[in-house]
Amino acid sequence: MKELRPSIEEIEAGIDDLRERFDFLCDCCHQFFAVSIRGNDLRDWQNGKLAQYAFPYLTDDERELIISHTCETCFDDLADFWDE
Secondary structure, eight states, X not given: OOOOSOOHHHHXXXXXXXXXXXXXXXXXXXXXXXXXXXXXXXXXXXXXXXXXXXXXXXOHHHXXXXXXXXXXXXXXXXXXXXXX
């Protein structure tokens, strides 16, 4: 009969995948945006790991919000302004 409890390895693997909610403020529109990030990934990024490697599961827009404190809408508006 198979045991119903998860193994230590399964528990540890699940811990690595837990995400915590962080609220980031857009410096342009002053709205808060929630982004869910895994445990050590934010610390890895703060210690110099590139955002695309620290947060491969986030969208480009979520990573940009973390990097530049600019939300998707404001970033697009700024890009349109500079394209003119």
